């Protein structure tokens with residue numbers, strides 16, 4: 001069989017398995033010839049999911065005083081960028097000062113016209129660099145990390161093979177985590193009911209990925225040898241949270257099987273810039289762990305959510 005034939009065979013519909021639909025979920029369900037958007041899909045986020053792209057409303061985004069303007073939320077994808085910015089500032093790169101504005105994805109802020117103009121894909125994080133002429137837009141967390149690493153010459157090794165290895169792991173993270181969040185997390189936690197087939201499929205893949213990292217980290221202090229890079233910064237928010245608290249699934253996934261990954265999760269978590277970065281644009285956890293918007297380093301001392309709440313909502 002040629003490669004083309006193999007590929008064609010792999011995308012043939014599995015007709016034998018769907019025949020009369022009696023084994024399907026719900027029983028009797030058969031996919032129509034043409035899918036149409038007739039009802040919300042159910043589950044968390046159903047209110048914001050649509051089968052089309054583009055803006056749903058006019059909304060001009062605020063612009064602060066720093067060159068870098070981040071529009072984001074403290075999810076794992078958002079936290080990658082705030083950790084990177086805090087790390088750059090900790091290294092002394094004053095040009096990495098930034099304003100971090102809240103985009104509340106549960107409220108549909110990602111579909112405002114100003115946000116869509118920066119990211120046509122309507123997902124956080126998105127960023128503008130106003131120090132470029134004309135100002136430059138950035139979307140996709142991996143691309144933002146890569147851009148910042150090149151701009152400041154930091155956290156991306158200059159020489160080979162370390163540079164290639166860093167980019168390989170960065171791309172691994174970008175390609176792999178959707179199976180964890182959009183796959184496992186969705187069906188284990190957010191779906192309106194539990195589907196064994198879906199949970200089995202994505203638990204299998206999530207554990208496989210955790211094992212990839214655990215095996216690699218058995219022989220490597222950081223993701224790329226002895227050097228902390230954007231590969232660590234990209235991987236830690238997703239896989240660190242899978243090891244610690246995400247979806248309340250740690251026992252289910254038996255994460256104690258991954259001691260090398262466990263060591264690395266603590267190693268990264270101990271970094272002060274990581275601790276600051278994960279607080280930015282955060283909307284969950286205790287109010288003392290949240291800095292909803294960040295416009296200056298002093299926000300960590302003055303505008304934590306517990307302090308803002310104590311002042312009746314006033315930021316200083």
Ligand SMILES: N[C@@H](CCC(=O)N[C@@H](CS)C(=O)NCC(=O)O)C(=O)O
Nearest residue numbers: 075077105122123124125140141142
């Ligand atoms: N590949 C993208 C994924 C971004 C992404 O999925 N962002 C989520 C939050 S973690 C989002 O904005 N969801 C809103 C939506 O889907 O409407 C990246 O890494 O930047």
